[in-house]
Amino acid sequence: MSLKEQLENLRQTSLQEIQKVVDLDALNQIRVEVLGKKGPITEVLRGMRNLSNEERPKVGAFANEIKSDLAEAIETRKAELEAKKAAAQLAHETLDVTLPGQSIKKGTPHVLTQVIDDLEDLFVGMGYQVVAGYEVEDERHNFEMLNMPANHPARDMQDTFYITNDLLMRTHMSPNEARDLENHDFKNGPIKMISPGRVYRRDTDDATHSHQFYQMEGQVIDKNITMADLKGTLEYTIHHIFGEDRDLRFRPSYFPFTEPSVEVDISCFRCDGKGCNVCKQTGWIEVLGAGMTHPNVLKAGGVDADVYGGFAFGLGIDRFAMLKYGVDDIRNFYLNDVRFLNQFTQEG
Numbered sequence: 385m386s387l388k389e390q391l392e393n394l395r396q397t398s399l400q401e402i403q404k405v406v407d408l409d410a411l412n413q414i415r416v417e418v419l420g421k422k423g424p425i426t427e428v429l430r431g432m433r434n435l436s437n438e439e440r441p442k443v444g445a446f447a448n449e450i451k452s453d454l455a456e457a458i459e460t461r462k463a464e465l466e467a468k469k470a471a472a473q474l475a476h477e478t479l480d481v482t483l484p485g486q487s488i489k490k491g492t493p494h495v496l497t498q499v500i501d502d503l504e505d506l507f508v509g510m511g512y513q514v515v516a517g518y519e520v521e522d523e524r525h526n527f528e529m530l531n532m533p534a535n536h537p538a539r540d541m542q543d544t545f546y547i548t549n550d551l552l553m554r555t556h557m558s559p560n561e562a563r564d565l566e567n568h569d570f571k572n573g574p575i576k577m578i579s580p581g582r583v584y585r586r587d588t589d590d591a592t593h594s595h596q597f598y599q600m601e602g603q604v605i606d607k608n609i610t611m612a613d614l615k616g617t618l619e620y621t622i623h624h625i626f627g628e629d630r631d632l633r634f635r636p637s638y639f640p641f642t643e644p645s646v647e648v649d650i651s652c653f654r655c656d657g658k659g660c661n662v663c664k665q666t667g668w669i670e671v672l673g674a675g676m677t678h679p680n681v682l683k684a685g686g687v688d689a690d691v692y693g694g695f696a697f698g699l700g701i702d703r704f705a706m707l708k709y710g711v712d713d714i715r716n717f718y719l720n721d722v723r724f725l726n727q728f729t730q731e732g
């Protein structure tokens with residue numbers, strides 16, 4: 385086989401290899417092998433020294449032609465493979481902007497927080513201030529200033545979590561009323577305050593009892609406040625929470641910090657007073673306790689009981705929420721089962 389034929393063979397086999405190759409690394413390998421100094425073309429050209437002076441430049445020119453042909457073929461193939469690679473990458477990374485986005489799940493206030501927020505809005509609208517207070521209280525504010533001295537039987541009404549002999553987990557929100565009386569200056573106007581918050585009792589948890597629950601206390605102290613003011617305020621509140629059709633009933637009761645004291649019932653919203661299992665067939669549901677602030681409480685707070693007077697009321701936030709939404713077990717509020725909580729999801 386002549387040198388020319390050998391070169392022609394090389395061209396054909398190399399071109400076939402270049403066409404067959406499918407990735408850029410392999411193509412680069414072929415380039416090094418075919419066109420490099422140790423490649424077959426260089427090898428063939430070594431045989432040129434045996435050629436005549438006439439033939440030598442022709443074969444040299446032919447070899448160069450083949451070299452540049454192969455280099456060109458490699459470049460073309462390289463461009464093809466790069467284009468293919470880019471197309472594959474684009475297809476893989478395609479983003480469909482018309483697909484719906486992933487919605488982010490928003491949190492929502494707990495149902496008890498919703499009831500508290502609603503009551504706060506209502507009372508702030510009537511000119512009340514919202515007071516927070518302390519979850520750890522002293523005996524003086526939790527009991528003594530509320531007309532429950534050390535040996536008062538009323539202290540037995542509440543089983544208390546004591547921290548020290550004097551400090552305890554507040555058993556009701558009334559200490560904030562005592563603190564407000566203590567700190568208030570009537571030059572700045574009357575006392576109109578509410579105080580919603582968490583309270584603690586040594587109760588065994590069951591469907592209607594929890595060792596921690598939420599209460600809201602409120603009081604108004606000024607000159608010439610009567611029980612009619614109390615009834616009007618509670619009526620407005622009850623109508624807001626349970627609907628305009630509810631009737632209110634005051635029953636005489638006893639609390640140490642009010643005199644007279646009343647239990648407040650509303651006409652049953654389930655049976656409209658006819659009798660059902662929600663109202664235990666009475667037609668009425670007990671919703672809160674209230675009364676006219678006891679003079680001893682005013683005096684303990686440094687308020688002149690001959691000049692000032694007023695009313696106080698306390699309600700159970702959990703009880704309101706249970707009645708309003710028909711929840712039959714108070715523990716549901718504290719288990720944080722999302723299947724329960726999701727029923728009270730607020731939109732927006």
Ligand SMILES: [Zn+2]
Nearest residue numbers: 652655660663
């Ligand atoms: Zn009923």
